[in-house]
Amino acid sequence: MNVISTLALSLAMSTDAFAAAIGKGAALQKPQWKEALRTGVIFGVIETITPLIGWSLGRVAAPYVTAWDHWIAFTLLLALGAHMIFKSFSADEEEQEKPSSHAFLTLALTGLATSIDAMAVGASLAFIGADILVTALAIGCSTMIMVTLGVMVGRGLGAIAGKRAELVGGVVLIAIGSLILYEHLSVG
Incomplete structure (x- = not known):
């Protein structure tokens, strides 16, 4: 692969994570650059590891990973999105306060859900x-x-969405999962 192909692939692999990060940023109470960078690093590390795993599995797991990656991503994003939507209705609007950061596990699961396609790409890269x-x-x-930029974009959107930003973030995660599922099912 040449430099242009590598850059194009890296941007394509990060678009789902960018959209998810906007939702994550919107659900926070005015996230600062430190939190945005923390989120970016967590997503970035996971997105670095998943193609390595895919590449390592190579020929053995490629058909399995590509056959199920969209279902795994959809299920994880649906569950995370539904959880965020549920949380947005769980407290009165007056009582509900946005957190200043997300739990590591929440970020790691979201990062994993948006990077499963990178695992399949890694498996295909083993062939070439x-x-x-x-x-x-x-x-x-x-x-x-x-992702770092996405969290900060979400900060601006969170101010617009007000107390229902977590609802918006949950809908965004479900929409991303649905889009991943639709794209893979419509191709096959």
């Missing part, structure tokens, strides 16, 4: 002999930058 370390690092760095 691509330099997986360079590609995985490019995907991880791109994701870290996009």
